[in-house]
């Protein structure tokens with residue numbers, strides 16, 4: 001097991017947002033995290049990377065056990081070094097070029113020399129089809145292009161796993177496909193990915209396992225095909241029905 005989270009709990013102001021969530025990920029798994037708005041998906045991802053402090057819970061990553069509540073800075077740094085995040089709104093620096101956005105984590109973050117960082121960045125940008133835009137600024141790009149740059153920025157850090165939080169939700173419909181195509185290619189290349197998404201086709205055809213959450217709990221989890229073909233819980237069935245209707 002590459003990553004295993006267990007019994008993750010989190011409250012905000014007395015309101016339980018994560019009520020003992022867990023997850024197991026093998027190397028190369030693409031896990032779709034599904035669930036209605038407000039079910040705790042973002043909070044869960046953020047807790048796994050210590051962007052949010054869980055109230056309790058454990059994370060086993062590469063054989064090392066971390067307490068999600070009490071982990072110290074050095075431990076957090078070890079987890080973060082192996083993980084990367086792709087956000088809904090890309091979070092690119094608007095005053096920096098594409099190339100600068102992708103190199104920054106390597107130079108400022110990892111202390112790499114500029115030339116070496118740029119070589120890695122260009123390779124990462126090639127993988128997402130953005131190597132012809134090195135000198136562009138984010139505002140000169142479409143949302144789909146910006147998100148592909150954000151994915152390149154994640155790739156450049158050579159993470160063991162990438163967390164995606166609704167990577168296509170902010171995009172115009174005609175731009176969603178190019179981002180999903182990049183993600184599908186990463187999946188085929190064996191990248192381990194944890195993806196919060198409402199894209200049913202991606203969840204069904206690209207991800208190999210699904211975690212369906214509601215109200216801070218895991219309602220159902222298992223192989224993606226089985227989840228969509230034969231959901232076991234009434235709430236899962238309702239959710240899939242709603243996804244289908246939203247798409248039509």
Ligand SMILES: Nc1ncnc2c1ncn2[C@@H]1O[C@H](COP(=O)(O)OP(=O)(O)O)[C@@H](O)[C@H]1O
Nearest residue numbers: 012013017035036037038039040041042043044
């Ligand atoms: N920083 C925060 N402070 C207070 N409440 C929060 C905070 N972040 C999230 N919440 C609440 O936690 C619940 C789950 O949010 P979230 O994890 O964003 O759900 P999802 O990503 O599934 O839509 C929501 O009710 C949300 O309002």
Ligand SMILES: [Mg+2]
Nearest residue numbers: 041042043166
């Ligand atoms: Mg969210």
